[in-house]
Amino acid sequence: MRRGFFVECPLARLSFDFGQFGLLAAREDPGVTAELDQHAAAVRDSIERDGTRLTRSSLTHYLHGFVDGCRERGWDSDGVDYDWETLRLLAICRLAKEYGFIR
Template identity: 65%
Template sequence: MRSGFDAQGPLARLSREFDVFGPLSGSTEPWLTAELDQHAAAVRDSIASGGAPLTSRSLTSYLRGFVDGCRERGWHSTSAEYDWETVRLLAICRLAKECGFVR
């Protein structure tokens, strides 16, 4: 098992939940791939601007802060469409998988 891998951590739980309806492992529409790439770059930049490397811990911290902000604004995704917050969460999940933080 990879060092730092947590099968029950927030990144793993979110990735499992989003893999049910999100395009995390298969091919996606070109527009969504571009959106996910842009969101992933923004997440990486945000973490780096705080002086931290991209690690499971820093990505989890970003995830918690992002979700807290969504909750404070009253966000909940009930539509079949990909809203901004959902795409950002999918990008976080994809980053976690690409970096080997989750399986």
């Protein structure tokens, strides 16, 4: 099995648990798709700002930091709408899939 495809990978768990419904729904809404593109670009820029490459490890590290920040602020998605945090998580899922870090 290729690296990044095992079930213990946080990116795979996020994609499986959270990303599937959002990415499918976003394809139907051009506005959400555009927002996801912007979030994905922001994540990529944030990771690459200091010369770090976008890898499974760097994206996982970003994910952990982002989720920790969400927890510290007490964020909880109501699942009704795409808030900023939900869009950022979906963008992380998209990047992980686009770069082949998950299936």
